[in-house]
Structures are given as C-alpha cells and as structure tokens.
Amino acid sequence: MPFTYAYARPALTTDCVVFGLDEDDIKVLLIQRGLEPFRGQWALPGGFLRTGESPDDGARRELREETGLSEVFLEQLYTFGEPARDPREHVVTIAYYALVNLLEHPPTPATDADDAAWFPFDEVPPLAFDHEHILALARTRLTAKLRYTPAAFELLPEKFTLPELQSLYERVLGHTLDKRNFRKKLSKLGILIETDEFQQDAARRAARLHRFDHEAYQRLAKADADLTLL
Amino acid sequence: MPFTYAYARPALTTDCVVFGLDEDDIKVLLIQRGLEPFRGQWALPGGFLRTGESPDDGARRELREETGLSEVFLEQLYTFGEPARDPREHVVTIAYYALVNLLEHPPTPATDADDAAWFPFDEVPPLAFDHEHILALARTRLTAKLRYTPAAFELLPEKFTLPELQSLYERVLGHTLDKRNFRKKLSKLGILIETDEFQQDAARRAARLHRFDHEAYQRLAKADADLTLL
DNA sequence: ACAAAAGTGTTGAAAGTACACCCATGT
DNA sequence: ACATGGGTGTACTTTCAACACTTTTGT
Known part of the structure; x- marks a missing residue:
C-alpha cells in the first residue's frame, strides 16, 4: 500500500543507546544487523517511526521488539x-538513551532474527551508520546526567550497597572518589534510606543495603536544590 | 511532482525559538501565520525540512527566509x-533555539507575507500548535545554558559593559546578583578583556567596555574547568 | 590469624556570601 | 551641587578535599 506526498520526505527512525550495569561494567546493548545495508555489522537497536506514533512510543516499541526490554528509563538524546548518514536515502533518526539494570531486567535475546549482545565500552565493535557518533554523545550525556541527577538509581537494583553506588560513579566519571567524602555528601542530601538488610553473597564483610528515597528526591527537585553528586 | 513511499511517513519540520536582547528585555521572535491552520495566530518561525538537507541547515534556512537572520548561534533543543500536535497530519518537528543581539542583528522584517515581531516573555500571545510548550522548554534551556556556559555573549554586542552583562544574568536567572561578587567571579575566570573604551550614550557616568576572550574560554573549556557564572 | 572490604571524623584550604562607601559624570 | 549609577575590599560562613585507622567476616 503505497503513500504519496506532494514533496519528498526524509524517512524517520528512532535509535536507542541502552546502558546496562552488571557487576563488572557498564555495557551497551547492540544488535547485529540481519539486513542490508551494513548486514552483519553491529548497530544500535532502532527502526522506523510509524505515523500516528509519538517518537517516545516508537523508541519504546522498537526497544521491546528488538531486545525484549520494557519499563525502562528512556530519554531523548538528540536528532541526527x-x-x-544512511547510504540508501535521507534518514533522520531521533536518538534516545535508556538505563537498565541487568539484574532486574535480564539480558533478553532479540525476538527477531538479529543477534543482540552487551558490550563493555572499550570493546564496542565498529558500528553501522553514524552509530559510533551517537554512542559517543550518549556517553557524554550519561556522565552529565549522573552528575546532576540521581539517574544512577535506574541502573542499580532497588536495594544496593554504598560501595556499589560509589563504584558506579567511579566508572562513569572515570576517576576514583574518596569513600568518606562520597558518603558525607550522600547523607547530607538525604535521598537514601538505610535498610536493615545486608548483602548475602558477600565473600567478605557484608555491606548494608540502601534504597533510593523517591519522595525526598521529589521534594528537593521541586525546591530547585543542588543535586550534584560529584 | 509527487513522491511515493512503501510506508506512510510523518512530515518533518524545524522550528526555532529566537531569543534576542535589547536594552530592556529578552524578547522572542514570532511570526504571524499567513496560512491555515492557525491562520492569523502567532507561531515560531519554521518550516518543512527538505530531503538532502541536514536539520541544522534547514533550521538556518527557514530562519533566514522568514526573519532575515543569519550567522547566529543556533543549537538543537528537542524533537517533538x-x-x-498538528491538526492536519502527523508532523514531527526538530526544535532549535537561537541567540542574537538586537543591536548587531537588527530586527529584520520577514521576507514572505507573514508578519514578524519581538515579544517580551510575559507578553507572548497564545501560540499555534504546541509552540507554547516548545517555548517553555527553550526558556528552561536558555537558563541552564547561561548558567553553565558563556552563551550570554551571543546575546550581547561585541563590546559590552559589566552592568549590561550582570543585568542580562539577573533577568534570565530571575533574581538579583551582588555586583562585587559577580565581578569577582568573572575576573577570577579570566574570560573578559578590558578595553580602553567607555560607553558613549550614558546619561550618567560611563561604564567601561569589555570583550569576551574566546581563546581563554577555549582553553578553559578544553581543560574541563568549571564555567558556572552563577 | 589473616586477608579483604566496610565503615567512620577531623582539619586546613578554597569558595561563596553578605555588606557600605567613594567616584565620575551629566544635568 | 546633586542625583545617578559605576566601581572597589574585607570579614564571616560554608563547602570541599585530603587523610588513616578500626570493624567485621569468610577462609
């Protein structure tokens, strides 16, 4: 069923950079393309936007179809x-980034023929289209996002230890943090709730589990408080 | 000459929020629509993106065609x-914002039939489509931009006085600043060059003119220095 | 008993904030 | 001469950054 317009239109897609945290590393979800162009190469999950579908919905749908992920933190990144950027024709893509924690949202295989896999940052293979460029921007944005908002909690399970949180920040920021100063800043902000539980599997001394205090955070955000967590 | 595609495609436009500074106020450039829908209502300048044209180029072209402005600071805002959002059909718009100073780029009238005019923030009329929503986001972004980068200098003429700069910040941030602390912070940053000139038209004591030191700024930006100017 | 990571306070430096007077100029 | 806005320094407070030892627990 063909569609005809008075003027030529670029095609419109959404692409999504999915960041996932596992025990060791922050990883990126890539799919191996089953179709031309760039067949067999790795790329960001994404696809064509349908008419009558908002870009947010389109990005979520593609993510669900290609990777099985849903109910994740998703935010628009930039439009390229x-x-x-596409050898076939002019294709405009609205890029998103998503944050998931790999323990609560296990790494589901793709539902269509394409292969999907998680790659640590420094092992990302060459990507199709301008996806390396998109990924680079997403990384910059992730750093900024974690610095100024508590988005880190989207990457962690509901209950987490302070060393886990600190290690996440250290990996994203690219440098180590002082344990005491890090905890001091957190406790002054008051957006963590101490639980009575401790981690179970620990090989050494078990760390206390904490939860993110959504309500306290909402209050602070509404009051325009400074939320930088270094 | 009609164009036919295998799947329906949303239309793609760019829209631009143009911020301009004159002596009194930060103003927004709006055009009065000459065509349906929303004929006669005020709206952001913008129009359809052509195939083979990057969104940045399209936004610049529309801005030039509709308002005569060129060579301005232009940055992508968000894609809606x-x-x-459009009563005719599904139209996706890539929104931009631009910063111009009204002394160096005088308020040129529109080249096509539409009327163009500058409105202070609190006198913006009801806008077509979701343009009020876009404008609101642009305002938030402008505040953040001025806070973290020296984008303020795009709004000012090449040579400006410190009271002008401070007043710009005060209007954008929505509160007053201490004169001495403001100057202290600026001089520590070292991104201003003192000239030997003074303002001419002053009704009272003339203030010294300064220039923005682009090179010093580049050096700082490259070194990831903290550039917040309150 | 020891190895390995969790947890906890203090001090000095830097930055931020509040605050008041003199100066230059046009009328 | 005076009214108006331009220009300047200091003391106090808060925040930031550096730093080392004790505790717990599994092996």
Missing part, C-alpha cells in the same frame, strides 16, 4: 539528520 | 512528535 545528516543526509549522508 | 506527538501525533496530535
């Missing part, structure tokens, strides 16, 4: 539309 | 694509 250089005419040469 | 709710299917209901």
Whole structure:
C-alpha cells in the first residue's frame, strides 16, 4: 500500500543507546544487523517511526521488539539528520538513551532474527551508520546526567550497597572518589534510606543495603536544590 | 511532482525559538501565520525540512527566509512528535533555539507575507500548535545554558559593559546578583578583556567596555574547568 | 590469624556570601 | 551641587578535599 506526498520526505527512525550495569561494567546493548545495508555489522537497536506514533512510543516499541526490554528509563538524546548518514536515502533518526539494570531486567535475546549482545565500552565493535557518533554523545550525556541527577538509581537494583553506588560513579566519571567524602555528601542530601538488610553473597564483610528515597528526591527537585553528586 | 513511499511517513519540520536582547528585555521572535491552520495566530518561525538537507541547515534556512537572520548561534533543543500536535497530519518537528543581539542583528522584517515581531516573555500571545510548550522548554534551556556556559555573549554586542552583562544574568536567572561578587567571579575566570573604551550614550557616568576572550574560554573549556557564572 | 572490604571524623584550604562607601559624570 | 549609577575590599560562613585507622567476616 503505497503513500504519496506532494514533496519528498526524509524517512524517520528512532535509535536507542541502552546502558546496562552488571557487576563488572557498564555495557551497551547492540544488535547485529540481519539486513542490508551494513548486514552483519553491529548497530544500535532502532527502526522506523510509524505515523500516528509519538517518537517516545516508537523508541519504546522498537526497544521491546528488538531486545525484549520494557519499563525502562528512556530519554531523548538528540536528532541526527545528516543526509549522508544512511547510504540508501535521507534518514533522520531521533536518538534516545535508556538505563537498565541487568539484574532486574535480564539480558533478553532479540525476538527477531538479529543477534543482540552487551558490550563493555572499550570493546564496542565498529558500528553501522553514524552509530559510533551517537554512542559517543550518549556517553557524554550519561556522565552529565549522573552528575546532576540521581539517574544512577535506574541502573542499580532497588536495594544496593554504598560501595556499589560509589563504584558506579567511579566508572562513569572515570576517576576514583574518596569513600568518606562520597558518603558525607550522600547523607547530607538525604535521598537514601538505610535498610536493615545486608548483602548475602558477600565473600567478605557484608555491606548494608540502601534504597533510593523517591519522595525526598521529589521534594528537593521541586525546591530547585543542588543535586550534584560529584 | 509527487513522491511515493512503501510506508506512510510523518512530515518533518524545524522550528526555532529566537531569543534576542535589547536594552530592556529578552524578547522572542514570532511570526504571524499567513496560512491555515492557525491562520492569523502567532507561531515560531519554521518550516518543512527538505530531503538532502541536514536539520541544522534547514533550521538556518527557514530562519533566514522568514526573519532575515543569519550567522547566529543556533543549537538543537528537542524533537517533538506527538501525533496530535498538528491538526492536519502527523508532523514531527526538530526544535532549535537561537541567540542574537538586537543591536548587531537588527530586527529584520520577514521576507514572505507573514508578519514578524519581538515579544517580551510575559507578553507572548497564545501560540499555534504546541509552540507554547516548545517555548517553555527553550526558556528552561536558555537558563541552564547561561548558567553553565558563556552563551550570554551571543546575546550581547561585541563590546559590552559589566552592568549590561550582570543585568542580562539577573533577568534570565530571575533574581538579583551582588555586583562585587559577580565581578569577582568573572575576573577570577579570566574570560573578559578590558578595553580602553567607555560607553558613549550614558546619561550618567560611563561604564567601561569589555570583550569576551574566546581563546581563554577555549582553553578553559578544553581543560574541563568549571564555567558556572552563577 | 589473616586477608579483604566496610565503615567512620577531623582539619586546613578554597569558595561563596553578605555588606557600605567613594567616584565620575551629566544635568 | 546633586542625583545617578559605576566601581572597589574585607570579614564571616560554608563547602570541599585530603587523610588513616578500626570493624567485621569468610577462609
């Protein structure tokens, strides 16, 4: 069923950079393309936006179809539309990034024929289209996001230890943090709730589990408080 | 000359929120629509993206065609694509914001039939489509941008006085600043060059003119220095 | 008993904030 | 001469950054 317009239109897609945290590393979810162009190469999950579908919905749908992920933190990143970015024709893509924690949302295989896999940052293979460029911007944005908002809690399970949280920040920021200063800042902010539980599997001394205090955070955000967590 | 595709495609436009500074106020450039829908209502300048044209180029072209402005600071804001945002059909728009200073880029009239005019923030009329929503986001972004980068200098003429700069910050941030502390912070940053000139038209004591030190700024930005100017 | 990671306070430096007077100029 | 806005320094408070030892627990 063909569709005809008075003027030429670029095609519109959404692409999504999915960041996932496992015990060791922050990883990125990639799919191996089953179709031309760039067949067999790795790429960001994504696909064509349907008419009547908002870009947010489209990004969520593609993510669900290609990777099985749903109910994740998803935010628009940037729109890329250089005419040469797709060899076939002019394709404009609205890029998103998503944060998931790999323990609560296990790494589901793709539902269609394409292969999906998680890659640590420094082992990302060459990517199709301008996806390396998109990924680079997403990484920058992730750093900024974690610095100024408590988005880190989207990457962690509901209950987490302070060393886990600190280690997440250290890996994203690219440098180590002082344990005492890090905890001091957190406790002054008051967005963590101490639980009575401790981690179970610990090989050494078990760390206390904490939860994120959504309500306290809402209050602070509404009051325009400074939420930088270094 | 009609164009036919295998699947339906949303239309793609760019829209631009143009902020301009004159002596009194930060103003927004709006055009009065000459065509349906929303004929006669005020709206953001913008129009359809052509195939083979990058969104940045499209936004610049529309801005030039509709308002005569060129060579301005232009940055992508967000992409809006709710299917209901245009009553005709699904239109996705890539929104930009621009910063101009009204002394160096005088308020040129529109080249096509539409009327163009500058409105202070609190006198913006009801806008077509979801343009009020776009404008609100642009305002938030402008505040953040001025806070963390020296984008303020895009709004000012090449040579400006410190009271002008401070007043700009005060209007954007919505509160007053201490004169001495403001100057202290600026001089510590070292991104201003003192000239030997003074303002001419002053009704009272003339203030010294300063220039923005682009090179010093580049050096700082490259070194990831903290550039917050309150 | 020891190895390995969890947890906890203090001090000095830097930055931020509040605050008041003199100066230059046009009328 | 005076009214108006331009220009300047200091003391106090808060925040940031550096730093080392004790505790717990599994092996």
